Amino acid sequence: MTNFATESIAASQPPSPGTPNDWKRFFSFSTDHKVIGIQYLVTSFFFFLVGGIFAMIIRGELITPEADLVDRTVYNAMFTMHGTVMLFLWTFPCLLGLGNYLVPLMIGARDMAFPRLNAIAFWMVPVFGTILMASFLVPGGPAQAGWWAYPPVSLQNPTGNLVNGQMLWLLAVAISGVSSIMGAVNFVTTIARMRAPGMTWFRMPVFVWTVLAAQIIQLFGLPALTAGAVMLLLDLTVGTTFFDPAKGGDPVLFQHFFWFYSHPAVYVIILPIFGIFSEVLPVYARKPLFGYKVVAISSLIITGLSGIVWVHHMFASGTPGWMRMVFMATTMLISVPTGIKVFAWVATIWGGKLRLSTAMLFALGGLVMFVFSGITGIMLAAVPVDIHVNNTYFVVGHFHYVIYGAVVMGIYAAIYHWFPKMTGRMYSEGLGKLHFALTFIGTNLNFFPMHPLGLQGMPRRVASYDPEFTFWNVVASLGAFLLGMSTLPFILNMIGSWVQGEKAPKNPWRAIGLEWLLSSPPTVENFEELPIVVSEPYGYGKSDPLVSNPDELEVAHEPN
DSSP, rough: OOOOOOHHHOOOOOOOOTOSGGGGGGOOOOOOOHHHHHHHHHHHHHHHHHHHHHHHHHHHHHHHSOOOOHHHHHHHHHHHHHHHIIIIIIIIIHHHHHHHHHHHHTTTTTEEEEESHHHHHHHHHHHHHHHHHHHHOOOOOOOSSSTTOOOTTTGOOOTOOOSSHHHHHHHHHHHHHHHHHHHHHHHHHHHHHHOOTTTGGGGHHHHHHHEEEEEEEEHHHHHHHHHHHHHHHHHTTOOOSSSSSTTTTOOHHHHHHHHHTHHHHHHHHOOOOOOOOHHHHHHHHOOOOHHHHHHHHHHHHHHHHHHHOGGGGGTTOOOOOOOOHHHHHHHOOOOOHHHHHHHHHHHHHTTOOOOHHHHHHHHHHHHHHHHHHHHHHHHHHHHHHHHHHBBHHHHHHHHHHHIIIIIIIIHHHHHHHHHHHHHOOOOOOHHHHHHHHHHHHHHHHTTTHHHHHHHOOBBEEEEEEEOHHHHHHHHHHHHHHHHHHHHHHHHHHHHHHHHHHHHOOOOOTOSSSGGGGSSSSSTTTTSSOOOOOOOOSOTTTTTTOOOOOOOOOOOOOOOO
């Protein structure tokens, strides 16, 4: 059922001339936003597996106090690559893929504003992914300075080779920045200029609001990181001295360039996840989203506040006391609009008719772990606590509860929720719930032990440690291995269902939204005639005077 009025439901359309209409289209230079979205998703998931292999080797090293699995140079390179791959080649591209696929459908557009630019931005991903992988294998030595690449460590070149891992790593990050800026321009233009008739700002789904907020951050923050990466690359290759303290440069300046973007980047990642929670929870609770307008506006408030919190990463970098107090206050302040969202989600599911499908389970699990990460985040915002646990595993645990506990769980919720729309097939609920159970248990076993380890003083980025930390490290490593295994039922489910799963109807979940009016999967240009939107989204449980013929309503698909 829907509370969107439209002039017509999309009819089937032939593909554009010269465009393959089978699996080959996913290997072509397609300008269809839906094809590009799936290209992003599949490519990023491949790199997710690569980053996960690095993580399992790291945890294999840490299962014993001695450094007895890999060479320390290889270990340093692995944790550098793990962080970089997971951020720049998994989370960012994956969320761009979801945004590419869903935003035009949700706002009633036929495509993105700049289709060719969209395709170019995607095809830069395998390019910088290949360069990044090469940085691990190049004879000049791998990048070992961590995903933050602080100088002067990142300026060390022990082999003397011009082409070395750190140089290729910086080149890959710079290309990634250019690709993401291109994507941000496309998203902001599409949302601002291509909404369907009647799709006012406060008739947009919250997912669209969060994508807009996230891409605005990309536009004002990402140039700083890209510029810093280019300047560091020049220091490393042509002898400039922007950040080299031995030659009068300022290494702390790079930290400002880096964190001015890289902390807001957390909101670039988490904001679309907030949008996913706001889309998924009302569907499976059969209730309207509580406080829709406030939830939407809070996304833009987070965007504004995200630009004045970055120095909390530098409390231990000689930051003046007055600056510590200012940024402690702003960091705590950003929890207010975030807390508004959490309150709205809880109010949405409270008293609802919950259907615990796989997508709902992942959304609820991600919400629970986000709340936990938010509590530890408030702790880290306080200067005394941050100074005490700086560079310990407490910070690593907090960060991974955000990035894996909330973000990856939210991504899985989105994939399961929109899988029938993307592929035209239903997935196996049994395999999906097994995937959720393994992921939820593995995530907590892996990352919760890092908190007591950090409070006890175990430093991060070490290959060996005091034997007193053994117990919690063994638990964390077992959790990491379980997380690695948890991807197997997911892969089996996605591939098997896409190939021979039950055919999906237009609207298997009885969800509200323009994308659910279209065939599964949608036709090339989505809408034969643009829809006319006459009401706010999330009208679950309300009467629907906008559908005149009850026979047009889809019967909900009951999962197996």
